[in-house]
Amino acid sequence: MTGETISLTEAATRLGVHYMTAYRYVRTGQLPAVKVGGEWNVAASDVDSFRKESAPTVTKGRRQADFHKRLEGRLVVGDESGAWTVIESALASGVEPAHIYLDVLAPALAQIGADWAAGRATIAAEHRATAVTIRLIGRLGPHFNRPGKKRGTVIIGAPSGDQHSVPGAMAADLLRGQGFDVLDLGANTPAESFVDAARHADRLIAVGISATTGPNAEAIRGTISLVHSELDCPVVLGGHALVKMDDPEALGADVVTSSSTAMMQAFDALAEARIRTGS
Numbered sequence: 554m555t556g557e558t559i560s561l562t563e564a565a566t567r568l569g570v571h572y573m574t575a576y577r578y579v580r581t582g583q584l585p586a587v588k589v590g591g592e593w594n595v596a597a598s599d600v601d602s603f604r605k606e607s608a609p610t611v612t613k614g615r616r617q618a619d620f621h622k623r624l625e626g627r628l629v630v631g632d633e634s635g636a637w638t639v640i641e642s643a644l645a646s647g648v649e650p651a652h653i654y655l656d657v658l659a660p661a662l663a664q665i666g667a668d669w670a671a672g673r674a675t676i677a678a679e680h681r682a683t684a685v686t687i688r689l690i691g692r693l694g695p696h697f698n699r700p701g702k703k704r705g706t707v708i709i710g711a712p713s714g715d716q717h718s719v720p721g722a723m724a725a726d727l728l729r730g731q732g733f734d735v736l737d738l739g740a741n742t743p744a745e746s747f748v749d750a751a752r753h754a755d756r757l758i759a760v761g762i763s764a765t766t767g768p769n770a771e772a773i774r775g776t777i778s779l780v781h782s783e784l785d786c787p788v789v790l791g792g793h794a795l796v797k798m799d800d801p802e803a804l805g806a807d808v809v810t811s812s813s814t815a816m817m818q819a820f821d822a823l824a825e826a827r828i829r830t831g832s
């Protein structure tokens with residue numbers, strides 16, 4: 554926190570609200586704050602910005618669109634209960650669970666990653682954010698359960714050498730919401746483990762490779778090649794790493810997707826094809 558720092562009591566006075574109201578602003582991620590010696594401290598500049606943004610001319614819609622900003626503030630300080638309060642507020646205002654991932658959590662993480670890359674956020678902040686994110690995903694998971702017969706199984710995982718498990722976990726829930734059974738193998742998955750999981754899957758639709766770490770083409774290629782040589786099953790490749798890759802199609806996957814929407818369409822199409830061929 555840079556510049557003048559004030560207590561939450563002082564912030565409440567400057568905002569003209571009761572202390573408990575100011576506390577609620579903090580816990581719902583609307584007002585950034587850090588706890589020092591058991592007391593919440595707030596940057597005076599944040600109180601000024603908050604006051605301006607809360608002026609009557611500012612619409613309610615703008616505040617609602619800020620869920621990802623609010624969440625980001627709670628994630629970087631590792632405040633799980635505050636982060637969950639932001640998610641609950643978003644759900645209560647009608648944001649669908651899938652959009653909590655795509656429009657609230659993913660942008661918050663992207664901003665944290667960009668801040669880390671630019672030297673504005675510490676590695677510790679990124680780790681705190683990840684730890685809370687994993688717990689938020691655990692709490693959001695049941696929102697993606699769909700009753701009824703499943704459309705088949707998708708195996709998903711990050712290739713060997715890739716430590717990013719969160720993107721695959723989110724992709725897995727999005728697919729569960731579309732009626733698939735999903736086995737999420739997590740980060741740094743050996744190629745053989747993809748094959749082993751796929752061999753034992755009930756009505757296998759496809760293997761999905763979640764690639765986030767950039768320079769990892771050989772591990773991705775090796776995984777795709779082993780799945781193809783051992784099993785008769787399509788491989789779908791997706792994830793943030795593809796954004797910077799020159800020619801991801803050359804890695805040998807049957808489908809390469811560039812967005813979450815394209816990912817869902819790809820697995821939909823593979824499930825439909827399976828029904829058509831009766832395989």
Ligand code: B12
Nearest residue numbers: 663666715716717718719720761762763767791792813816
């Ligand atoms: C959290 C995080 C970490 C955590 C991961 C913890 C975990 N358990 O997941 C830790 C701290 C371990 C980490 C490490 C590193 N990270 Co990192 N990390 C991030 C961060 C902030 C968030 C990632 C995330 O979860 N995003 C949220 C998801 C939802 O976003 P998404 O990727 O778009 O996922 C969607 C789609 O891709 C798609 N999808 C995902 N999987 C799949 C699979 C299939 C089959 C399909 C079809 C689609 C699909 O669906 C998802 C949901 O919509 C990103 C920033 C960012 N922009 O994302 C950096 C980021 C990914 N990391 C980066 C880097 C550089 C690293 C490190 C190399 C840093 C270092 N020097 O140590 C290491 C890599 C270590 C390794 N060997 O893998 C860079 C990657 C740049 C690049 N492409 O190479 C980023 C972009 C940060 C940045 N701005 O520079 N990181």
